[in-house]
Amino acid sequence: MTTPTRNADEQASAELAHDVRETVGRLVRRLRAEPGAPLAQTTVLARIDRFGPASVSDLAAAEGMRPQSMAQTVRDLETAGLVSRSPDPDDRRRAFVSLTAAGRELLSATRARREGRLTEAIERDLDERERALLREALPLLARLADR
Amino acid sequence: MTTPTRNADEQASAELAHDVRETVGRLVRRLRAEPGAPLAQTTVLARIDRFGPASVSDLAAAEGMRPQSMAQTVRDLETAGLVSRSPDPDDRRRAFVSLTAAGRELLSATRARREGRLTEAIERDLDERERALLREALPLLARLADR
DNA sequence: TATTGTTATACTCTATAACTATA
DNA sequence: TATAGTTATAGAGTATAACAATA
Numbered sequence: 001m002t003t004p005t006r007n008a009d010e011q012a013s014a015e016l017a018h019d020v021r022e023t024v025g026r027l028v029r030r031l032r033a034e035p036g037a038p039l040a041q042t043t044v045l046a047r048i049d050r051f052g053p054a055s056v057s058d059l060a061a062a063e064g065m066r067p068q069s070m071a072q073t074v075r076d077l078e079t080a081g082l083v084s085r086s087p088d089p090d091d092r093r094r095a096f097v098s099l100t101a102a103g104r105e106l107l108s109a110t111r112a113r114r115e116g117r118l119t120e121a122i123e124r125d126l127d128e129r130e131r132a133l134l135r136e137a138l139p140l141l142a143r144l145a146d147r
Numbered sequence: 148m149t150t151p152t153r154n155a156d157e158q159a160s161a162e163l164a165h166d167v168r169e170t171v172g173r174l175v176r177r178l179r180a181e182p183g184a185p186l187a188q189t190t191v192l193a194r195i196d197r198f199g200p201a202s203v204s205d206l207a208a209a210e211g212m213r214p215q216s217m218a219q220t221v222r223d224l225e226t227a228g229l230v231s232r233s234p235d236p237d238d239r240r241r242a243f244v245s246l247t248a249a250g251r252e253l254l255s256a257t258r259a260r261r262e263g264r265l266t267e268a269i270e271r272d273l274d275e276r277e278r279a280l281l282r283e284a285l286p287l288l289a290r291l292a293d294r
Numbered sequence: 295t296a297t298t299g300t301t302a303t304a305c306t307c308t309a310t311a312a313c314t315a316t317a
Numbered sequence: 318t319a320t321a322g323t324t325a326t327a328g329a330g331t332a333t334a335a336c337a338a339t340a
Contacts, residue, residue, distance in 0.1 A: 014266045016282060023285045024174050025211075027171050065331070068299085072331080073331095133284055134287050136284075138170045146177075242321090301334105305330105305331085309328080314322085
């Protein structure tokens with residue numbers, strides 16, 4: 001028999017793990033259900049707008065997904081005319097993905113609707129202390145994701 | 148032109164929203180990639196184990212998804228022999244979903260592997276202060292999901 | 295050899311629509 | 318009428334495998 005403390009800690013961590021899975025699941029379901037462009041595409045669009053043009057590999061690494069998966073998302077965005085590619089002159093394997101005028105327009109329109117309502121919810125349903133708490137907690141979740 | 152403060156706040160919230168989307172996306176991708184039963188099934192199994200038998204509707208509400216979607220997950224679990232149903236004698240439309248011996252066994256085996264490693268990561272990569280912070284932050288994310 | 299990127303394919307997850315049975 | 322549940326179907330999202338081109 002191990003010590004009661006050890007067991008209690010493990011139990012607490014297991015319950016926290018369950019709560020993390022459930023909360024994250026609920027949130028991603030909710031975000032996906034929002035009107036407008038698909039979540040994965042919108043996130044990539046917002047990332048390019050915020051951090052600038054990037055290669056498919058860079059985008060994949062930033063989102064923590066496989067390059068093949070990101071290639072699909074970028075292809076869909078390109079087909080929709082929301083991004084375009086310009087070859088990297090220094091490395092002909094690479095290409096920079098950047099927003100087209102249409103992509104910027106869609107992003108603005110989305111933001112006029114307050115970023116698919118998540119931004120609105122953050123402003124309306126959380127106070128400043130809670131927003132600060134959330135800002136502190138996100139890196140912890142990222143650490144769990146990147147372990 | 149609106150006040151600079153208003154714009155700065157909106158900007159900060161929009162960036163927080165982006166970070167939430169990205170972090171949650173990364174985490175759910177990582178959880179899905181874990182070996183063992185599919186994430187959605189494991190979560191339902193863990194929920195029944197923690198909170199006891201429940202109807203499909205109850206489970207759907209708890210996870211914030213449609214009853215039709217939960218019906219699929221429960222059907223898959225039943226096909227795999229991990230859960231069974233017992234009719235509610237008071238309401239013949241309803242049935243309680245509970246774990247079978249095989250379901251309990253799978254859950255134990257999963258926990259022997261430390262709950263798909265998320266529990267392990269929580270214990271190993273976070274200190275007590277960070278775990279407390281995470282516990283505080285989860286309800287905020289849930290609020291954003293349930294708004 | 296390693297890296298960047300691609301297409302083909304398949305699986306998980308979850309939604310909407312349309313339905314049955316019971317309350 | 319409302320609620321609990323189901324099946325059918327479709328779409329988003331992402332992975333693995335296999336490949337081509339460039340470094």
